[in-house]
Amino acid sequence: MSKTPSPVKTLRDVWIPMEDGCRLTARIWLPDDAETNPVPAVLEYIPYRRGDGTAARDASMHPHFAAAGYAAVRVDMRGSGDSDGVMLDEYAAIEQSDALEVLRWLAAQPWCTGRVGMLGKSWGGFNGLQVAALAPPELQAVVTVCSTDDRYADDVHYTGGSLLASEMLPWASTMLAWNGRPHDPATVGDDWEERWVARLDQTPPYDEIWLRHQLRDDYWKHGSTGEDPASLTAPVLAVGGLGDPYRGAVFRLLETLDAPVKGLIGPWAHNYPHQASPGPGVDFVGEALRWFDKYLKDIDTGVADDPDLRIFVPDGNHAAGSDVDRAGRWVGVPEWPGPAVEMQSLPLDGGAPDSDGIEAVMRSDAPIGSAGGSWLRFGDPTGDPVDQRGDDAHSYSTTFAPLGADLDVLGVPAVRLRVSADKPVAQLAVRLCDVHEDGTSELVTAGLLNLTHDAAHETATDLEPGQQYTVEVPLVATAHRFLAGHRVRVAVSAAYWPWAWPSPEIVQITVHSSGDNALQLPTLDGGQVTTPTFGPIREDPQTSYTVESDRFERDVTHDHATGHVTTRIRTDSGRFTDHADGRYLEGWSEDVFTADPADPLSAAVECRREETVGRGNWETVVRTRSRMSADAHEFLLTDHLVAEKNGTEVFQRTWEHRIPRNHV
Known part of the structure; x- marks a missing residue:
């Protein structure tokens, strides 16, 4: 060593x-x-x-x-x-x-x-x-x-x-604000403001770039x-x-x-x-x-x-909201892939099929997704998923019998289904849940699939309404122990807001009875693994820095008069101060996701950011506002940035784009 x-x-x-x-x-x-x-x-x-x-x-x-x-x-x-x-x-x-x-x-x-x-x-x-x-x-x-x-x-x-409504615009908005922060005069010299304004003028929002590449x-x-x-x-x-x-x-x-x-x-x-x-x-x-x-x-x-x-x-046995x-x-x-993990195929049976072989019908206007927490999580408890029972109730689901012994899952689960849709553009959201003995449904992992795409997501083709397709939805890789007495649940829906941008029309997806409908579950043989150990985490060296703790807020509201479901996420970054030279940095962000499940064209994401950098009698502020919405044919993007030095505006710009939807 x-x-x-x-x-x-x-x-x-x-x-x-x-x-x-x-x-x-x-x-x-x-x-x-x-x-x-x-x-x-x-x-x-x-x-x-x-x-x-x-x-x-x-x-x-x-x-x-x-x-x-x-x-x-x-x-x-x-x-x-x-x-x-x-x-x-x-x-x-x-x-x-x-x-x-x-x-x-x-x-x-x-x-x-x-x-x-x-x-x-x-x-x-x-x-x-x-x-x-x-x-x-x-x-x-x-x-x-x-x-x-x-x-x-x-x-x-x-x-x-599927387009990640919960992530694409928020990340682009964050980068627009972060890219707008100034150079440090103490490092680059007296022309810092000229450099800063030139960077503000030449650095674009990234959302427009990403949205032009939907395949x-x-x-x-x-x-x-x-x-x-x-x-x-x-x-x-x-x-x-x-x-x-x-x-x-x-x-x-x-x-x-x-x-x-x-x-x-x-x-x-x-x-x-x-x-x-x-x-x-x-x-x-x-x-x-x-x-x-x-x-x-x-x-x-x-x-x-x-x-x-x-x-x-x-x-x-994880309590939601616990860090x-x-x-x-x-x-x-010892080996990956290797014999310690075996893929089990568990047939799905969401209910007795009718005379036409239909097991279930799902509609994309069901209010599903707000219990899923953040797609990209940074460890704050407000981003954790919460009890899934509400979403499960609006989904096509199969809940397996209580387990007689602990079951360890390790790898990439997948769900195979025989489905048809009544519209040319549709998507599926699939969740794997751990149902506790008290009925709590814990989200283990999930996956999205745009049904119009080929397997490589390189081409998209309208679905033929009523035509049956066998599809496989891979879930995000996971590791999880389902305890004895718990039950494995698979829940499938035609929408998942605000993770997935809604299809342009309300879609009805039918699950057809088929021997192909199954959960592919990678299970771990505990007799073929070792127990690794790690050294203690090292203490941080002493520095001249102080950092205040971040503060997080997340609230979900359901307006029963309008039908709108709104998720608001607010993050206040802890103030960083370098006491050796007096530099400080602080900022906040707010993301608002709103949609009426009965009107997919009502979906909108709005993001605001503010970043402050200063030292002594020098202070700069960058503020951004971004909005994304869509009609049946186009996405509508607006980004706005304002930069100030010591309270005086030095730069502002608005970018607006209309970008065709391509099977999203």
């Missing part, structure tokens, strides 16, 4: 030049003696502002890497933080090209051995895989957290071909490393959370990569594992160091002998 911790020095503002003249800013933590005893580098490359946005989080990891004998490097991407340029979209080719230049620059520094690893969560996890697929010789190990190898399948834009086309294939798994030759440690929708990528990477790969999935949401909520968390820094020590320092840390997958299996440690156990699955 790594040697005794080294004293660490911090280079706060380092400029890395690109070939086109653009400069990227970095913060670097180094062992004191790195100039005379070079070390490998660990790179985190994201657009979230190293000086304030992620400063506290960075301090929980990177000094530990430096103390363990690495150059820990946190780079703001082009168009973010104090770096030059503009960021025109997520995961653009220039982002990956810049990363290659950063890797070459790092390898050439006198304090670096020339060997580099990449580490990151979410965006940084995505681009770690994307850059590795380009096979730069400097990049010799990747730790990817809460990311995906398929940008269309399970990112915040579409899933199962899985070349736009989404770019940056999706699952298109060519063989391109990934660097060893990959893939980390996910059971409360995070990207967790399926961990299973796919284990199944498709030829390079050394291991998986780690805990109970947490979209978080680093050492900051896990819900817990229990793990010593993520220690796990990353084991990986990097093996592949950047050639130290035998035992990672090659780890089970293919280490995963937390929670018990089915404390979940009950359950860690298991190590």
Whole structure:
């Protein structure tokens, strides 16, 4: 393992030049003696502002890497933080090209051995895989957290071909506001305002881009490393959370990569594992160091002998709204895929079919979905799903007999159905629930499917009304123990607001009696697993930062006079202050999702954001408003941004777009 911790020095503002003249800013933590005893580098490359946005989080990891004998490097991407340029979209080719230049620059520094690893969560996890697929010789190990190898399948834009109403506009709105935050005058100099206004003028809202690509086309294939798994030759440690929708990528990477790969999935949401909520968390820094020590320092840390997958299996006794440690156990699955998991096929029987062989009829005007919580969760209890009984009552459901013994589920469940629709555009939402002995229905996992799409989501065709189709709806990968006495439930609906944007017309979907109707349930043989252990989570180093706790609100209202169901989510980000130089950052967001289930064209999403950055007598504020709605043929988008310096407006713009619907 790594040697005794080294004293660490911090280079706060380092400029890395690109070939086109653009400069990227970095913060670097180094062992004191790195100039005379070079070390490998660990790179985190994201657009979230190293000086304030992620400063506290960075301090929980990177000094530990430096103390363990690495150059820990946190780079703001082009168009973010104090770096030059503009960021025109997520995961653009220039982002990956810049990363290659950063890797070459790092390898050439006198304090670096020339060997580099990449580490990151979410965006940084995505681009770690994307850059590795380009096979730069400097990049010799990747730790990817809460990311995906398929940008269309399970990112915040579409899933199962359904448009994610709860995520697409909110994320675009967030990026519009975050991209609008200014450079720091203390870093870039007196022309900071000129740079800021130029960035505001040139950086577009992203929602319009994403909405013009409603099928899985070349736009989404770019940056999706699952298109060519063989391109990934660097060893990959893939980390996910059971409360995070990207967790399926961990299973796919284990199944498709030829390079050394291991998986780690805990109970947490979209978080680093050492900051896990819900817990229990793990010593993520220690796990990353084991990986990097093996592949950047050639130290035998035992990672090659780890089970293919280490995963937390929670018990089915979780109280909604709880952010404390979940009950359950860690298991190590020696091989993935392997004999420890067997797929069971359980026939669905939602009721006796009538003389025409019809088991059930579902309508998309049923008020279903608001109990599902947030699709993308960050660990705050307000995002948790709540009791599903109300949604279950409006769904086609099969509830199996009480279990005589505990049943462990691990993998990707799927539901196969024989269905027909009375309209040309329709979708399905399928939920797997754990029904407790008191009747509480706990959401385990779910999946969406646009019925007009082919299996690859590359083409869409009108459904023939009345024609029967056999479809399979994959659910998001999961791990869960159904306790003895509990019951497994499958619930199917034709709508799921606000996760899925409604079909343009009220749809009636018929489930036809068929031997094909079944739940495919991956079950775990507990006799073929091990029990992994983890070290204690490391204490955060002392810094000059304070961060107030975030505050979250979520309320759902049902207006019985108008029929509208409205979900409002409010987040107040805790104020960050760097007491060493007085810089502060704070912000808030509010998302409102409203729809009358009886009128699918009433659906609308409205997002507001405010971001404040300041120091002393200098303060900037960015405010954004975004709205998305639709008629039968088009989506309507409006984005508005206002920027102020010390209370005086310096920039404002409104963007409006009408974009044709394509079987959504």
